[in-house]
Amino acid sequence: MKEITDVKEAGLAAIERSNDLNELTQVRNEYLSKKGLVASLMSGMKDLDASLRPAFGALINDCKEELEKALKQKQEALTLVALQEKMAKDWIDISLPATKFPVGNLHPLTLVQQEIEDIFRSMGYRVVEGPEVELDLYNFERANIPADHPARDMQDTFYVDSKWLLRTHTTAIQTRTLEKSADSLPIKVVCPGKVYRRDDDDATHSHQFTQIEGLVVGENITLADLKGTLQLLAKSMFGEQRIIRFRPSYFQFTEPSVEVDVSCHICNGKGCNVCKGSGWIEILGAGMVHPHVLDMAGIDGTKYTGFAFGLGVERVAMLKYGIDDIRHCYTNDARFLSLFKRFE
Numbered sequence: 001m002k003e004i005t006d007v008k009e010a011g012l013a014a015i016e017r018s019n020d021l022n023e024l025t026q027v028r029n030e031y032l033s034k035k036g037l038v039a040s041l042m043s044g045m046k047d048l049d050a051s052l053r054p055a056f057g058a059l060i061n062d063c064k065e066e067l068e069k070a071l072k073q074k075q076e077a078l079t080l081v082a083l084q085e086k087m088a089k090d091w092i093d094i095s096l097p098a099t100k101f102p103v104g105n106l107h108p109l110t111l112v113q114q115e116i117e118d119i120f121r122s123m124g125y126r127v128v129e130g131p132e133v134e135l136d137l138y139n140f141e142r143a144n145i146p147a148d149h150p151a152r153d154m155q156d157t158f159y160v161d162s163k164w165l166l167r168t169h170t171t172a173i174q175t176r177t178l179e180k181s182a183d184s185l186p187i188k189v190v191c192p193g194k195v196y197r198r199d200d201d202d203a204t205h206s207h208q209f210t211q212i213e214g215l216v217v218g219e220n221i222t223l224a225d226l227k228g229t230l231q232l233l234a235k236s237m238f239g240e241q242r243i244i245r246f247r248p249s250y251f252q253f254t255e256p257s258v259e260v261d262v263s264c265h266i267c268n269g270k271g272c273n274v275c276k277g278s279g280w281i282e283i284l285g286a287g288m289v290h291p292h293v294l295d296m297a298g299i300d301g302t303k304y305t306g307f308a309f310g311l312g313v314e315r316v317a318m319l320k321y322g323i324d325d326i327r328h329c330y331t332n333d334a335r336f337l338s339l340f341k342r343f344e
């Protein structure tokens, strides 16, 4: 009996001394586990005289209950202390400024291309793309530029072999579209894409650049439709005050052909260094689709007419954002690219 009281006292003292939950678990194991001190006292009961067993049993149960109670209380107290310590250590100052994550933005060429696509989508055009490695057939032949024609020299070409080349203009997408849609007129498409020419790179030239061409074919399509369409494009891109003018020009695949100027958006047509004093800026080539181009694609050129236009995306981006060197568009200097955040 004395032994039981000693174990109880020692156990209670050990519980009291525990400084953390780990120590407390060790005490529990020492006293209350299957092979612990209380269990081994209990196993001594069988050696006792029967008359002594009830008192012995009651004492042991009391010892066990007291220890369990003390353990539970101590456990709660230690858990609370642990929580308070953790809270004191892990505080955050929610008034501190947040870390800024760098966020990317669209490339100026993408911005211009998307803007132009959106303008034409709003007028019911489809956006169509095509291969950059193109057949001579679609890039030249079907655009009314036959082999050995001097017009080919104007677009110095990267040839892959005698049949294949890197397309020199997005007109190749148009000749493909004409052939594909010959039986499902009218056609209303814009065709964006990369094009390639053997140019020496400098501030205004690049061997790879981006074009967007537009093509409309149907009945009773006239030069006046072309003019109205391009007028709307100019106003949307460069401001409501812009006007356009047509100058006669020459392309193999359009007849008549025109060069299109927009009144300068910097000086409002008065003359400045951007428009080189003329008040006008040349932005695109256009014309009525040559009847022979329609015929070659299997479209009756006596019944249907159409217009086409093509512009350089880099040129428009340079004018719109005041970029002074086309090479900025390709070198991916993050400082340059981040300037276009405000244009989104």
Ligand code: PHE
Pocket (backbone or CB within 6 Å): 168, 169, 170, 171, 213, 251, 254, 285, 286, 287, 308, 309, 310, 311
């Ligand atoms: N394909 C011409 C070029 O690359 C542009 C153009 C397109 C002209 C459509 C007229 C009509 O220079």
